[in-house]
Every structure is written in structure tokens, then in C-alpha cells.
Amino acid sequence: MRVTPIALILAAAAALAAPVIAQPGPGSGGGGGRERMEMLRGSGTPADVKAGTYAIEPGHTQVTFSVSHMGISPFAGTFSGGSGSLTLDPGKLSATKLSVTVPVTSVQTTSDKLTEELRSADWLDAAKFPTATFVASSVTPRGPDSASIDGTLTLHGVSKPVTIMARFFGAAQNPMSKKDSIGFIGRALIKRSEFGVTKYVPMVSDETVLVINAAFEKQ
Numbered sequence: 001m002r003v004t005p006i007a008l009i010l011a012a013a014a015a016l017a018a019p020v021i022a023q024p025g026p027g028s029g030g031g032g033g034r035e036r037m038e039m040l041r042g043s044g045t046p047a048d049v050k051a052g053t054y055a056i057e058p059g060h061t062q063v064t065f066s067v068s069h070m071g072i073s074p075f076a077g078t079f080s081g082g083s084g085s086l087t088l089d090p091g092k093l094s095a096t097k098l099s100v101t102v103p104v105t106s107v108q109t110t111s112d113k114l115t116e117e118l119r120s121a122d123w124l125d126a127a128k129f130p131t132a133t134f135v136a137s138s139v140t141p142r143g144p145d146s147a148s149i150d151g152t153l154t155l156h157g158v159s160k161p162v163t164i165m166a167r168f169f170g171a172a173q174n175p176m177s178k179k180d181s182i183g184f185i186g187r188a189l190i191k192r193s194e195f196g197v198t199k200y201v202p203m204v205s206d207e208t209v210l211v212i213n214a215a216f217e218k219q
Helices: 005-009 112-119
Strands: 020-024 035-037 052-056 061-067 075-079 083-088 095-103 129-142 146-155 158-173 180-191 207-218
Touching: 005 083, 075 112, 083 112, 158 207
Parallel strands: none
Antiparallel strands: 020 035, 052 083, 052 207, 061 075, 061 207, 083 095, 095 129, 129 146, 146 158, 158 180, 180 207
16 A cells, blocks of 8 residues: 555554454364454545544543553553644645644543542642643654654643654544544653653653544544
């Protein structure tokens, strides 16, 4: 497949970034044969994406963060309610623009106590720094439907360069809104201490994995 500008923008890379489901392998039957892992896939291909400006669809856009808890188990939480835009020109990759804002107060975990702690000054200090932002600066192709997206992440009042590895997920008309919609899955690795979030390092890992499930609607 020819690499298209759309593929480079909405891309995605690492299998770890994508949800997976187990499917029986050939000849597995009911006797416990081998299984293979399949990444979830959406509709269409990058070639189905239409040029224009897209807005984040906040109800179906999520940012999940994962850390190592005391070296025993991974622990995850989510941010939601994002806003922002993606402007695509299929004939001119350099014209692409991507800017995303996520409310820090939207953070959620499975522990109400921890959720409140994360919003406090000891952690993310949502009262002082109510939003996190990512603004893309460049896109580099990594395959027919994948790319690395370089940009600046601003979190907890600190701005640092971050690279998102992304994979195109789907392109279709949303049957509810009747709008042309596109989506991708992205993955990034950051050190939270570099953004001034140092509580309990290293018992709670400095390394933090971000997984982004992003949905956009054409304006």
C-alpha cells in the first residue's frame, strides 16, 4: 500500500498501544490449541479520510496513564473530555496541524481517595494547572498506516518534547452525528518527574505510559 499523508497523521505504531482480543488459531478446536492475538481494527483505510478540519469528539476520546505500583502490578487511570482540532491537507503534509487540550480535573481511577489525591497539589495540582496540552510539530512515517508524531506536552506547568507513536484506527461516517469521523490509537512514554510530578518516585514508577484513543469529527 502506498504511504499517504493521511496515514502519516493518523498513524499508530506499537502493538502495545492497541487493545487486543484473543482469537482461536487454526486447528485449535476445543482442546486448548494455540491462540493468536489480534489488534482491534476499525472501518476503512487511511485513503478514506477526507481533507479538512476535524474537532475532537470528547465522548469517545480517552487518555489512559499506567504506572508500576511498587514493582508489584501496573495501575492505570484515565483522563477524558478533551478538546482540540486536527487539520489535514492530503496533498501537503507540512500544512497539518494538531492541537489537543485535556482537563486535568477529569482524572479518574478505581479509588475515589486516590483520584482526589491525584487532583491535589501533591500530584497534578489541578486547581493551579487545570489543563494538559499537546501541540504537534512534525510527523514522521513509520509504515503504511503508522507514524511518530513529535510535539510539545505541557503538564503541571512544564513543557517538554514528547513523541507519540500512533496507528490509524478507522474512518467512517458516524451514524449518530452523520459527520465524517476518523480515529487513531497513540502511545507515548514519559517520566513524570520531568514534569514536576515526583510523589512516591520510585515506589510508584517515574516511567508513565500514555495510551490515547482519539476520535475526531469533520467540521
